[in-house]
Amino acid sequence: MNTPTAPPFALRPIRVSGWLASGGLLLAGLAWVVRAVWELRLAAAGEPAAGPPDQGNGVHRPLNSLEDSYHLVTSAGGAAVALCALLFVSWLWQLRDNARALSGKEPKYAGIWVYLGWVVPLVNLWFPRGIVVDAFHGSAPGRRVPVSVNVWWVLWVIGMLSGVGLVYRDSTDEIIARAYHGVWPLLTSDAAVVGAAIAGFFAVRAVTAAQAERLREAGVA
Template sequence: MLCTRCRIRTAVTDDGLCTFCSGTRPPPPDGATPLVAVSGPVPGGWGAGTRGAGTWPGAPVGLSRAVIVLLACVIASDLFVIGAGLHLRGLWEALAAGEYLDTYTGPGLRAHERYDLARRVRTAAFLPTGILFILWFHRTRRNAEVFASGVQRMGPGWAVGGWFVPVANLWFPYRVAGGIWEASVLPHPDGGRRTAPRTVLNLWWGGWVVSVLVSRIAVGQWNRGWEPEEIADAAALVAAADALDLVAAVLAIVFVRAVTRMQVERAAYRPAPAARPVPGAHR
């Protein structure tokens, strides 16, 4: 029977796992060299000696830094949108309370113009951020194929395409990210697999899904608003959705940093040099 996790090696444990997936790999035979973690930078850089052959797609460090900078821009634009939206909500609440508000001139017009500008700024920040994040996501997925292809549940193409499938985009990228996370964990010194808590992964994905769903509800309520009270309530919900988007961006930064660090450490894991026979040892 094949291992229930990697579907490659023979299962040897009661729960259907192989020696690699269960972390019970036996010690290497005489003359074999287990993997060891190399401290410091790997000579020659990421994937030294293998990148030219196409084995390593490249380090995600540069992309991760660019993504983090752009996510910081998204956070700043979220703050701009939240401030402009709450100011606009205050004006509509005043109108609901019986005060006069002309949305075509004066403070009402300026509030709407400021809010529209804030939303355009956020869109301008979000689009390049999304593109670079998906590029970083795809690169880490390709690296995961090298680290541990047996734990990948979805192909590398889903690291891009999974984001654009309606409804399924609330689940497919998470499955891809789960494979990336498992493959990026440092193995045991004897080469066996180990697991790491998924707290960062789950918080990032949960924040993203909640932000998307609340945003869709808020936009629908805003578009249906007609009376001043309805518009004021919708503006409050939109501001809450914008705040959740900010939290999701913060969690995305944490996730990007965590995965990038894990993959850099995992790429520095190299086989120990073979032991040379000692002259006269068998005399």
């Protein structure tokens, strides 16, 4: 007589994790709104007569109060993004495990890509979205991927590749100099990041709801 084997991953409720991840996205979006406000303040104030904070050859002049507060704002924003990343990856991992148990199929992407997919060049242009889509298909076979998922990812990539958004190639002092001399590229990048956070909120809610429906059918609250 054959004894049924337990599934490799136990089904777990997803709603709380989804709320935390979506809340983290809104927090990160709010942090970027604050950054944009400070960049506008810098542009309105104009560059001091002493020149930019980073004066080249390793020389940095003392920051004024507005510049110093922008450093604090960017540090707080970085902390908000780090928290958002932790909550989002935790949700994504749980979403992936549930989808694996519900579908009985191995995920398209190995588990290591849940982490590395965000940071490995080129791969980070599509792997994270692919993991979300694969988990959605495993949770809700036959259903179309929510539009919010694609909007979130397009805006995320724009913000990431802009060089002034999610991944900075310049120091905070160099960003301050950009705000003094041409704030609009900064604000455009900020808008992409904020838009990605808002679209991500709706994407997480939609994907979470689809899986939660299947979990209810499986007797998991």
